[in-house]
Amino acid sequence: MLTVKNLTHWYGQADKPLYENVDLSFDSDKVYTIVGASGSGKTTFLSFIAGLDKPQKGDIFLDGKNIKKIGATNYRKHKVAIVFQQYNLLTYMSALDNILTALSVTDSGHKGEKQYVLDSLKSVGIEEADAKKNVQKLSGGQQQRVAIIRAMLVDANIVIADEPTGNLDGENSAMIIKLFQDLAHEHHKTVIIVTHDPKIADQGDVKISLEDREFVVA
Amino acid sequence: MNYLKRSMLYLTHKKGQSLLLLLIMSAILVFVLSGIIIQNAAVSATNSVTKSAGTTISVSANRNKMFSKMRSSSSKSKTKTITTPTVSNTKIKEAGSLSTVAYYNITNTASVNASSFDTVSTSTGSQGGGMMKGGSGASTGNITIDGVSSTKLTSSFISKEDKIVSGRNITSSDANTKNVVIEKELASSNSIKVGDTITVKMTTSGKKKIKLKVVGIYKAKSTSSSGMPGSDPSNTIYTSYTLPATITGTEGKSSTVTYTLSNSAKEKVTTKKIKSIINSSSFSVSSNDESYQQLLQPMKNVQSFAKKIVWLVAIAGTIILGLIIILSVRTRQREIGVLVSLGESKLRIIGQLFSELFVILIGAMVIALLLGNFVGNKVGNQLLAQQETTSVSSTSGANGGPGGGGGAPGSSQNGGMRGGAMTSQTTTSAANKKALKTLNTSISPSSVIKLGGMGLVIIALAVCVAAISILRLRPKDILIGE
Numbered sequence: 001m002l003t004v005k006n007l008t009h010w011y012g013q014a015d016k017p018l019y020e021n022v023d024l025s026f027d028s029d030k031v032y033t034i035v036g037a038s039g040s041g042k043t044t045f046l047s048f049i050a051g052l053d054k055p056q057k058g059d060i061f062l063d064g065k066n067i068k069k070i071g072a073t074n075y076r077k078h079k080v081a082i083v084f085q086q087y088n089l090l091t092y093m094s095a096l097d098n099i100l101t102a103l104s105v106t107d108s109g110h111k112g113e114k115q116y117v118l119d120s121l122k123s124v125g126i127e128e129a130d131a132k133k134n135v136q137k138l139s140g141g142q143q144q145r146v147a148i149i150r151a152m153l154v155d156a157n158i159v160i161a162d163e164p165t166g167n168l169d170g171e172n173s174a175m176i177i178k179l180f181q182d183l184a185h186e187h188h189k190t191v192i193i194v195t196h197d198p199k200i201a202d203q204g205d206v207k208i209s210l211e212d213r214e215f216v217v218a
Numbered sequence: 219m220n221y222l223k224r225s226m227l228y229l230t231h232k233k234g235q236s237l238l239l240l241l242i243m244s245a246i247l248v249f250v251l252s253g254i255i256i257q258n259a260a261v262s263a264t265n266s267v268t269k270s271a272g273t274t275i276s277v278s279a280n281r282n283k284m285f286s287k288m289r290s291s292s293s294k295s296k297t298k299t300i301t302t303p304t305v306s307n308t309k310i311k312e313a314g315s316l317s318t319v320a321y322y323n324i325t326n327t328a329s330v331n332a333s334s335f336d337t338v339s340t341s342t343g344s345q346g347g348g349m350m351k352g353g354s355g356a357s358t359g360n361i362t363i364d365g366v367s368s369t370k371l372t373s374s375f376i377s378k379e380d381k382i383v384s385g386r387n388i389t390s391s392d393a394n395t396k397n398v399v400i401e402k403e404l405a406s407s408n409s410i411k412v413g414d415t416i417t418v419k420m421t422t423s424g425k426k427k428i429k430l431k432v433v434g435i436y437k438a439k440s441t442s443s444s445g446m447p448g449s450d451p452s453n454t455i456y457t458s459y460t461l462p463a464t465i466t467g468t469e470g471k472s473s474t475v476t477y478t479l480s481n482s483a484k485e486k487v488t489t490k491k492i493k494s495i496i497n498s499s500s501f502s503v504s505s506n507d508e509s510y511q512q513l514l515q516p517m518k519n520v521q522s523f524a525k526k527i528v529w530l531v532a533i534a535g536t537i538i539l540g541l542i543i544i545l546s547v548r549t550r551q552r553e554i555g556v557l558v559s560l561g562e563s564k565l566r567i568i569g570q571l572f573s574e575l576f577v578i579l580i581g582a583m584v585i586a587l588l589l590g591n592f593v594g595n596k597v598g599n600q601l602l603a604q605q606e607t608t609s610v611s612s613t614s615g616a617n618g619g620p621g622g623g624g625g626a627p628g629s630s631q632n633g634g635m636r637g638g639a640m641t642s643q644t645t646t647s648a649a650n651k652k653a654l655k656t657l658n659t660s661i662s663p664s665s666v667i668k669l670g671g672m673g674l675v676i677i678a679l680a681v682c683v684a685a686i687s688i689l690r691l692r693p694k695d696i697l698i699g700e
């Protein structure tokens with residue numbers, strides 16, 4: 001369980017915070033969707049729970065342990081997997097090598113299991129030939145699927161996604177959302193997705209909206 | 219799948235960029251290597267100068283002593299004679315057999331008058347003629363007999379001012395013979411050929427005639443610049459060192475000898491030893507390593523220049539590579555962001571950068587080793603050639619001074635007194651100049667190690683510079699900054 005306690009953050013002036021004293025918690029096996037106006041601070045919030053940045057005030061606990069104690073790099077390495085809107089992959093290698101790299105960097109259990117990676121990619125419609133091509137030769141939808149498979153195969157239990165379908169058409173988006181649901185429901189991970197798309201927001205198990213500097217859990 | 223493998227994937231994917239880096243790196247290393255090669259070559263050349271016969275020790279009359287003697291004697295009698303001090307040939311030989319001596323050349327001089335032939339007088343003859351006859355009335359003749367151990371070892375022959383054009387050299391086996399080598403002009407103006415016999419007259423009271431056998435003809439490069447016929451180089455006859463001794467009545471003795479050392483570093487010890495062997499206050503035993511120092515100078519210049527090349531190129535290379543890497547880090551922000559978001563440590567990201575450059579360094583080393591020797595050789599010898607010209611011109615300038623100003627009437631140029639320090643200096647510099655004309659450039663294992671070390675330092679510094687910009691990237695900025 002990921003718990004956010006008393007989180008306050010501002011850029012520049014302390015008297016104009018993005019949000020104050022935020023308390024939220026995220027459970028495994030669930031898909032959380034966060035919606036909110038542009039500039040409301042969704043990405044900023046994700047950067048805290050992803051261990052990429054530190055809030056001005058407040059703490060984040062993973063299973064009761066402060067992530068400051070775990071250490072940001074360590075936390076990113078073993079606890080969270082991040083999927084961005086784009087540029088998720090190392091452009092100088094294949095999809096297969098991207099995932100093998102991630103497994104190796106994160107020292108995950110499936111490290112070096114080439115066939116397992118190929119099978120997983122195949123399960124989302126990426127054939128071996130495509131898996132071995134340079135990733136830049138894959139479509140945007142395919143690239144996002146590679147990023148999600150990467151999040152699936154690493155040991156990290158929390159998957160954080162910022163507008164993962166932002167660059168995709170409806171059909172591809174639906175496929176991606178289905179994959180995130182699998183991550184939560186079948187792979188027992190905590191999935192937190194920031195999105196603009198109300199259709200996607202509705203497909204989460206828990207919907208959180210960031211309105212008027214408040215996180216509101218629906 | 220560690221960062222080393224990532225490096226390889228990166229390099230092979232970005233072929234163009236890798237190739238460009240390889241070229242730049244190779245260029246840097248070629249320069250560094252040629253610097254190292256030139257430096258090494260200059261160092262070993264310098265060492266070989268030390269070992270080779272660079273320094274001479276000359277044993278010649280102690281002039282101060284000689285002249286003070288002359289003055290004191292002239293106060294008593296009107297007709298004074300300068301007796302050049304001599305030393306026995308046995309002592310000379312003994313000193314010559316010292317292990318630090320490479321070879322030696324005895325020089326004895328005598329003055330005689332031409333008998334069966336005419337001397338060569340300098341073309342214009344405006345100052346010559348009469349003066350010559352008047353002068354010859356004294357103990358100075360119009361022909362200078364230069365007795366040497368070997369003409370080949372004689373300064374003017376080594377420096378190629380004099381050159382055998384027909385017949386042969388005077389060698390040590392000519393000792394105790396009356397074989398001579400005469401100048402071409404003297405020969406042609408008197409129609410003398412190799413094998414002919416010529417006659418000279420002694421200047422002393424008896425005016426005894428001596429028959430000489432011509433075994434060779436040499437050509438003197440310079441014609442006399444002074445108007446005095448006695449100093450016209452064409453009137454110098456080379457013989458064995460024994461003949462002038464016979465003429466001056468000092469058989470078995472010699473007045474000047476120049477020892478050339480096999481190792482210039484042994485100069486002091488050898489001088490001491492020779493002094494104790496000669497054991498006479500009438501002689502000054504002086505070493506001359508000026509020519510050795512003079513030869514060393516261009517080498518030292520090349521050395522320091524090469525050192526500067528190495529440093530300049532290394533610094534410039536580091537800056538260039540550093541800038542390129544900083545630029546590439548900027549374009550690689552996303553890639554770095556992906557790795558950071560995966561939890562890769564920045565240190566390993568820097569490690570990847572380093573290993574990419576390391577692979578390029580290895581490639582560039584291979585290219586540099588293939589090209590470096592060639593470039594080093596060319597550049598090194600070019601540098602040396604330049605150094606040579608400057609040093610040669612400075613040497614000839616110094617020597618040209620006294621000779622060229624010979625027109626002045628008061629010049630104490632004395633036909634009977636040659637050899638000594640001046641001669642030996644030109645001897646050695648001429649000998650070694652030849653040896654140092656080319657730098658022997660080659661790549662030694664230590665040069666390769668040095669090059670590798672330099673290369674490593676260059677890429678390490680470049681990576682450090684880039685690392686600063688990587689470390690400054692905040693993870694979130696990497697991800698959000700587009």
Ligand SMILES: Nc1ncnc2c1ncn2[C@@H]1O[C@H](COP(=O)(O)OP(=O)(O)OP(=O)(O)O)[C@@H](O)[C@H]1O
Nearest residue numbers: 011012018036037038039040041042043044045698
């Ligand atoms: N590093 C920063 N320094 C200063 N201000 C920042 C920084 N990052 C974000 N902001 C500001 O904080 C606010 C929230 O930004 P954030 O990117 O979190 O919004 P968002 O909800 O993700 O918006 P969007 O839906 O457009 O992606 C914005 O007004 C933004 O300008």
Ligand SMILES: [Mg+2]
Nearest residue numbers: 042043044162
């Ligand atoms: Mg955002």
